[in-house]
Structure formats: structure tokens, C-alpha cells
Amino acid sequence: MSDVVKSLSARLNPAADKSVATPTREEAEAAVRTLIRWAGDDPSREGLQDTPKRVAKAFREFYSGYGEDTSEILDKIFSEVEGYNDIVLVRDIPFYSHCEHHMVPFYGVAHVAYYPTKGVVGLSKLARLVDAYARRLQTQETMTAQIASTMEKALEPRGVAVMIEAEHMCMSMRGIQKAGAMTLTTQFTGIFKEDPAEQVRFLTLIRNGRS
Template sequence: MSHNAEFTEQDWRRFLASIGEDPDRPGLHETPHRVAKAWKQWTAGYEQDPVDLLKAFEDGAEQYNELILVKNIPVYSHCEHHLAPFFGKATVGYVPNGKIVGLSKLTRLVDCFARRLQVQERMTMQIAEALMQVLDPKAVGVIVKCRHLCMESRGIRTPGEETVTSAMLGELQPNLAMRTEFLAMARD
């Protein structure tokens, strides 16, 4: 997906006018440019291939067959229904099957999918499925906890509520002991 800043800036000028603002007012003069630039950054995940982010390597993984977990990965996304922000933290874990990935790549994977218009449930599955596809691990677990401004600032208006989603793939589905260990490690 390519971003056309000039078109987007015009759209934001029209948006400001449509809500009763004057886009030429001094305080708003640069707003269309700033908003266009912000949305380009907030939607940069469309230009990333998750497979390219997950360069796997075998060196160091040959003997390791326990859970690898990264907790408290920041999530900043926008819901596709209202374009409202949702934000929180993700926990991503896997049990290698001869291949591992750099730990920072798990954070980048979460960010790649978060920087798209999303629903939390789909994003959670996309993260898990990308790891399964690239690493072919024994198991993958993803837990995402987010606050949604579409719920907090409009409609039901329930500040502070968290939505929790999870994806358990591979051996985490049938293996209760492994699932229990993952959930214990993922706890705050």
C-alpha cells in the first residue's frame, strides 16, 4: 500500500472543514500535513512483510526445546471500525523446533500487524500464524491485552476495561502442562 501524502493532506483539510473548523486557522495550518505524516507511520505495517521480519537461524537452537517468551511488547493500533486507537501489551512465546528468531523480531512482528487497521482478535491470530509459518515451531502462544478508545470515549464509555485475546497453536492446544506453563510465564 503506498501513501500519497498530498492527497491525504487534502483529505484532512476537507475533514477539518466538514466538522466546522477552518483549516487555514493558524493553529490548524500545519495539521493536515502532520496528520498525514502520522497516519503514514500508524499504517506502516501494510508495507512490511512479516516473513521478512522473522529471519530464523539454527545456530543456538539445536538443543533448546523449552518456551521462549517476550512479555510486555507495546501494542499501538487503530480499530478498523472507528479508526480509534487501541493500545496495550502483547506476550509472544514459542517452543522451537530446531530454529529460533532474534528476540527483537517478536516485537517487530507485533508492531507490523499493529500498524494496520485491525481488530484485536485477527491481529492476535496473525502474529501467531506468522510465527508458525516461518519457524515451524512445536508451539506458539500469543496473548494481547488492550484498551480500546472506541469503547472508552464513545458508545458504552467504559474507561479502563481491557480486552484480552489469545492464540494457542501447535502443542499448546492439546498439551495442558505446556499451556499452563505458558500462561504462568505470561502472567504479569
Template sequence: MSEMRDAQAGPDKLPVPAEVAEAVRTIINWVGDDPMREGLLDTPERVARAWAEYCRGYGDDPAYHLSRIFHEVGGYDDIILLKDIPFQSHCEHHMAPIIGRAHIAYLPGEYVVGISKLARVLHAFAHRLQVQERLTAEVANCIWEHLKPQGVAVVIEATHGCMTGRGVRTPGVTMKTSRMLGVFREDSKSREEVMALIEA
């Protein structure tokens, strides 16, 4: 956890264990290059620090971001939507990039939260090895549990590097997932309303 914090403050400061650097050297060698040639000498440490940064979500407690809540918002009692939040994650199957946008909406109950915190929750889960379905569910469940709203809607659209740069090699394909909880799950009119806002 403290090592992950150091990685956020300045990745160069994160010490890289010898066996981690050696693992990267093994891969470089296996793909057909010479890990001892000049241009690749510092690469194993850079790669290790880059992965610590990609996966910094393991040291980031998503619930913490929802711990500062507000009661009073001038009587506002309608849907709150944070739309088009860009994010990057990595798939747990190939550790290839997942790049996309998330839309997070909720219908407040008693509490609201600073709007940036919704993006922080997303990034805390995204910076782990993921599948898009789990990422979508984790973000929605976390908001549902800690903010106790009347409804939560999370929609994620993303492209998967493991489908574009390798494997089926099909660029331009987008995967779309959604998780609706509370009124957005139970009441079709509320769901239509939130989806119309997201798709507007």
C-alpha cells in the same frame, strides 16, 4: 512501499498528495473548525504523515523478520517467552487507538530466532488497521508458519480508544485475546505451563 520507508526514516520527508491533505481539511471543517486559521494550516500534512507512520506496517513484511534463524542455542529446548511487549495499533472500525501489551511464547522445534524479531513481527501487524482478534491470530500464524516451532502462544491485552473516548465511553476496560497453536493448543499441560509463565 518505498514511501513508507521514507516515512520511517523521517516523516517530514514524505510528500503528501494534495487530495489527502484536502480530505483532512474537509474533516477539520466538518467537526466545526476553520482549516485556514493559522494553527491548523500545516495540520493536514502533519495528520497525513502521522497516519503513514501509524500504518507503516503495510510496508513491513512480517515474515522477513523471521528469515534469520539460529539452529544452535546450547541445547535449550524449553519455552521462550517475550512478555509485556507494549504496542499501539488502530481499530479498523473507527481508526481509534488500540493500546496494549502482547506476550509471545514459543516452544522451539529445530530453530530459534533473535528475540527482538518477535516484537518486530507484532509491530508489523499492529501498524495496520486491525481488530484485536485478527492481530492475535496473524502474529501466532506467522511465527507458526515461518519458525516451525512445536507450539506458539500469543496473548494480547489492550484498551480500545473507540470504547473509552467515544461510543460506550467505558474507560478501564481491557480486551484479552489469545491464540494457541501446536502443543499449546493440543496439550492442556503445555498450555497451563505457558499460561503460568505469561501470568507470573
């Protein structure tokens, strides 16, 4: 296995899916107080006294994806679909994530599709899969590949297509400060990768009905 393949494999199965020593809540709150002082404020003043507790609590929600076993989300497949084997698409799945480089938000929508073979999964499970990977420290490119890879392994479909559209606050509120700039990433497997016409169909279905 080449170094490039090893690197990609490791990134698609990140530390998020491995056991990591977790600091205590007290240690987390102390770290927040340090960052408040670094920002130039006084963590002991009235308006900031409870901020470390709130931030620690918020982190549990922001990064709840670390507690999700993504291999189990798509483990129930319904085979009784009356012979249906055409495309299944869930579009405009909203998500909120945090850039692993600056820990500031990026957010947008995900579109996921597949051609079933052995059956279909509940549509809400696809949204849950997106959320499980979004609620971690991420890059949009990696998140796109992770969703596609998990669907490919769990469903063994004829093909998977994933597209993510997102605005990154690390680009909007800092650095070059270009608010409104959107980043698009895609990942195709199977028939979607082999046949450009299937990619066109996927993109057309996403855009259908949009102004």
C-alpha cells in the same frame, strides 16, 4: 475449501500484504481538510493551517506496518542453541494500533511464546513482528491470529502461544465510554492447543512477578 476457511485465510493475508494504489500527499492533505470542516472547524485558521501536513506525516508512522514484509522478519533462525528445546517467551511487548472500525487507537501489551524445533529467532524480531501487524488498521482478534500464523509458518515450532491485552479507545472515549476496560485475546497452536497444561504454564509465566 469451505467459505469460512476461505474467509479466514483471506483475513489473515489482508490487503496490507498486497499492492494498493496510494493517493498523493496532496490528496491526503485535502482529505484531512475535509474532515476538519466535517468536525465543524475552519482548516484555514492559524492553528489548523499545518494540521493536514502533520496528519499525513503521522499516518506514515502510525501505519508503517503496511510497508513491512512480515514473511521476512523471522527469516533468520539460529540453530546453535546447545540443544535448547523448552519454551521461549517474550512478554509485555508494548504496542499501539488503530481500530479498523473507527480509526481510533487501541493499545496494550502482547505476549508471544513458542517451542523451538529447528532453532530460535532473535528476540527483537518477535517484538518487530508484533509492531508490523499493530501498525495497520486492525482488530485485536485478527492481529492475535496473524502473529501466531506467521510464527507457525516461519519457525515450524512444536507450538505457538499469543496473548494480547489491550484497551480500546473506541470503547473508552466513545460509545459506552467504559475507560479502563481491558480486552484479552489468545491464539494457541500445536502443543499449546493440544495440552491445557501448556496453556496454564504460558499464562503462569506471564503473570509471574506481577503484583
